[in-house]
Amino acid sequence: MSAPAGVAEAPPRAAAPVAGALREAGLAALVALGLFGPMVGLRTEPGAGGLMLVQRWPTVALLCAMVFVGRFGLVWARSHRFPAFLPALARAVPLALALALLFALMLPPLPTGETLLSAGGHDRALALLALFVVAGGVFLALGWGRAAPAVAVASTRSGRWEGSLRRFGRVLGPLLLALALLLPALPWVGRYTLDLGILVLTYVMLGWGLNIVVGLAGLLDLGYVAFYAVGAYSYALLSTSLGWSFWLCLPLAGIMAAFAGILLGFPVLRLRGDYLAIVTLGFGEIIRIVLLNWVSLTGGPNGIGGIPRPSFFGLSFSAGGGPGSFADFFGLEPSPTHRVVFLYYLILALALLTNWVTIRLRRQPLGRAWEALREDEIACRALGINVTTTKLTAFALGAMFGGFAGAFFATRQAFISPESFTFLESAIVLAIVVLGGLGSQIGVAIAAVVMIGGFEVFRDLAEWRMLVFGGAMVLIMVLRPRGIVASRTPTVALGKRRAISGELVGEGHG
Amino acid sequence: MSGVAGTDILRVEDLSMRFGGLLAVAGVSFEAARGAITSLIGPNGAGKTTVFNCVTGFYRPTGGAVLLQAPEVAGGAPVALHRLAGHRIVRAGVARTFQNIRLFSGMTALENLLVAQHNALMAATGWGIGAVLGLVRYPRAEAAAIDRARAWLAATNLLERADDPAGALPYGAQRRLEIARAMCTDPLLLCLDEPAAGLNPRESDQLAALLLRIRSGEAPNGAPCSILLIEHDMGVVMRISDRVVVLDHGRKIADGTPAAVRADPKVIAAYLGEEEADEDAPAEAGVAGSGVAGAASGPGGTA
Structure with a gap:
């Protein structure tokens, strides 16, 4: 199957559009049969005396018919020049x-036991x-x-x-x-939507943080979760062993993550592209494995529990609402929702801080140097830009925001273990940045909402969820190969600012 | 190492560059005079670009010295460019362009010129921190940088394309923008690697006029700027050069005024081969040769 090409190039078979479209649709349906036949048509189910093979050929026929009609419509519409x-x-x-x-995210959750596909969710x-x-x-x-x-x-x-x-x-x-x-x-x-909002905002913040490294400076980082982990463990260890407050530990966690970013940055300064990606991937794994095996410090696979919750100017969010608590001070009915709302606004503020710093820096020489580095590193050197420090600042700043997000994650969960910092997390954050459009703040936010929120909406679909997830990613990449927002806005202009087409903007070589 | 004489801005002393078994540059020495255009010519593979990369810090020479004499310390110690890290060469006062254009194609022409002023702007921002907090010194520095960029855009006839992405500009405009970008670093010595390559005769003439303006200091930065030029377009070279250095097989074979070099039998031999040119001469040698021989009759063929 050929991908739908530009409309301008008229298909050579325009003389017999219906026959041509029928042939292409038949081919597509054949491919669909080959794919769906074994995947959907045959299914093993536990039955009496072992596994039984269930055959579902009507479903396969329906799927193939859908592919046939869809492909036919597409080719036919193209040959009829609906430009x-x-x-x-x-x-x-x-x-x-x-x-x-x-909208699906904002609605209250369905009653338990009901799904979008069952009677109660119709x-x-x-x-x-x-x-x-x-x-x-x-x-x-x-x-x-x-x-x-x-x-x-x-x-x-x-x-x-x-x-x-x-x-x-x-x-x-x-x-x-x-x-x-x-x-x-x-x-x-309700509580569910707020929790989901917190999750989505955490990924928005991680996406914006990684966007500095990947989107602006063009350095492909597959180990971003390492900084998230460093931030989370820094906060957890400082607060549980020294008893320091969240507001003191938050900047420290950011600084430690930034330090980890510089530590990673030094050895990979000379690497580009695939090699950089592999080393950052390894760095992410090293951090996770150190956390897993340094039992005396991190508790190993048991993780760290009882991490203190943040307070609101010294007012705690205890459920009982005793003296000195948030509810008591403001004369409110004690409610566990207070803490959730507080956490929601906390991560919103942290995410907006990331966004604000990024937007400001993009208009500064440092941000422009990052983007220039992505476009052409050799030209940067010829203009007297210190490539080393410019790369390191990008790594450090991106890592710092990852560390903030990690500290927030630790205080929200009150328990962390190395299991939360697997490669999958890095992959999801990177996917958010790539799908959103490298360097685009609004694109990353939309992608995080769609990916993380959409993932939750389709929770009803159980194991089909991953299929929807993958399908959505493929769809976005086919329709928008450079992400949802592919264009770049100039940082400065003499006249009117005009967006720059993504085709001209470099993707970075590492 | 002796001090650089007052009239020379650049002194290349016994420069050698070896890549494994290949000696690309073997003991080349020449001087570039202050406020002059010095051209470096030679057949393909003569080592011109290698010399260039040594001067601009992209290669570290295996032997010899590259000395830059800044005017404010005339008589003082010259700067040893061959010992500086790559990005410090610009701060010493040497800017360059590339044979294959290297613009930031996804950034606008104006942004390209602002990136060139990175070091000055960075100092004004308090290395990033002050600017994020919105200190007042930075907006003033940026306004000055934009004024400077605007002046150079006007000088290179690109003002109406200022907000277009550099990658969308026509080829000739990209060449001019690259020169403007190099000049925005406020250099003492501008090194141009084949700036006329791919230009049509009219554009070549405009380029030659622009280079003469840069040399004399009529162009926006006010101070005269010396130029080191690699070029295959003999029309341009012979017209605007004050001095021509000819390389062949990594060695200097001639050095002098354009007229003297053009008449030098060793140069003619290097370009045309040891015997006189015949009808079967390779195309490259033929084009370059006709330029050397016929430069007086207007612009020669473009390489």
Whole structure:
């Protein structure tokens, strides 16, 4: 199957579009049969006297028919030259999906035992589907109506997407921020949604921190979880053994993580690309294995428990609400929600701090030097930029924010063990940065919401969840090979700031 | 090592560069005069770019010395460029461009020129920390840097493309932008590696005029700037050079005014082969040779 190419290049089989489309659709259905036959058609189930083979050929037939119809429609639409339709569709589907996901996250959780697919969840599933269809229709109509009827070249098509996303983004950023600020105050938002919000914001912060290293400086870091772990263990050890408060330990955890970042930075200064990725991957594993085996300090696989919770200007969030507690001081009914709301705002503030520092630094010489380093390291050297210190500052700063997030993670969980800091975490954070668009702050935030939030929404799907997750990643990468927001905004301009197409922006060579 | 004479800005003494078994540059010595354009020419593989990379700190020479005499310490000790780390060469006052253009293609023309002023701006930010906190010194420094960038964009005829990404500029404009970027580091000596490569004759003429303006100090930074030039376009070289150094097989074979070099039989032999040029001469030698021989009749062929 060939990927849908630019609309401008008319297929040579335009003379017989239906026959050509039928042939391509038949081929696609054949491939689908080969794939779905063994994966879906045959299933082993425990039965009497061992495993039984269950055959599900109707389902396979349905899937193949869907692939056939979809491929036929795609090829046929292309041969009929609907120049604006496909790009508009490509724009509308992810936006509508993101919107539906956001709503799904804000609704109260389903009663236990019910899923979106069971009887009790049907209303909600239908409502979400309707929202998706309506929103998709509106976005499609908007995109289709605006698109010029002339031949769409790949670059202008993506340029148009960037333009609409930019217009949309000017509203979307403040909208997301307002939503994040007001979330705990919304009447239907419960404990579950707040916990999910905290999780999503932790990943937003990690994504923004890694964005400094990968997105701006172009240094591929596969071991980012190491700094998260250093921050978490620094806080846990300092607070449990020395009894220092969260607010004293937080900056210390950040400093220790930054130090770890510099420690990693020195040996990898000369490495590029794949080699850099492998060494950072190894560094992440070294930290995890040290934590696992240095039993006398870290407790090894047993982890560290009883980590103190943060206080609000000295007021604790104890459940009983005794003297000196938050509820007692403000005359409130003691409630465990207070602490959750406090933790939510704490991680929101930390994430916004990361964002603020990054945005500011990007407009400073240091940030510009990072981006220049990503574009061309040799030219940087020829302009007198000290490549060593510039790289190290990127590593240190990215690691520091990872350390802050780690300290927050430790205080929220009150228990940490090396199991929380596996390579999968690094991979997820890196996926968020890549899917969001290297160097784009809003893109990373959207990607974190979609990936982490979406992962939770599909919890009902059990083992199919990973499939949806992978499918979403493939979809984004096919439609937007350089992430949701691929363009780059100049840091300074004499006239009007115009976005720079992602095709010109370097991805870094390590 | 003797001190550099007052009129020379750069002195290359007995420079050697060896890559494994290959001696790319063997004992080359020459001087570049202050406020002059010194050209380095020679057939392909003569070692020009290697000499260049030694001067600009990209290679550490295996032998010899590269000395830069800054004007404020005239008579004082010259700076030994061959001992400096790569990024410190610029602070000493040597800027360079590349044979294959190396712009920050995803950044705008203006941003490219601001990156070139990184060190000055960085000092104004208090090494990053003060700027994040919003200290007042930085906005003033940035405004000055933008003014300087604007002046250089105007001098290179790029002002209306200031906010376009460098990678989207036409080839000739990219060449000019690279020169503007090098000049934004405020150099004493500008090293250009084949700036006219790929330019059409009109663009080459404009380039030559720009280089003359940079040399005389009419261009924005005010002070005259010496230029070290590698070029295959003999029309440009013969027209604007004050002095020409000819390399062949890693050795200097001639050194003098353009007219003297053009008449030098050793140079003609190096470009055309030992015998007189015949009809079957390789294309490269033919083009370069016609430039050497016929430079008086206007711009020669572009290499």
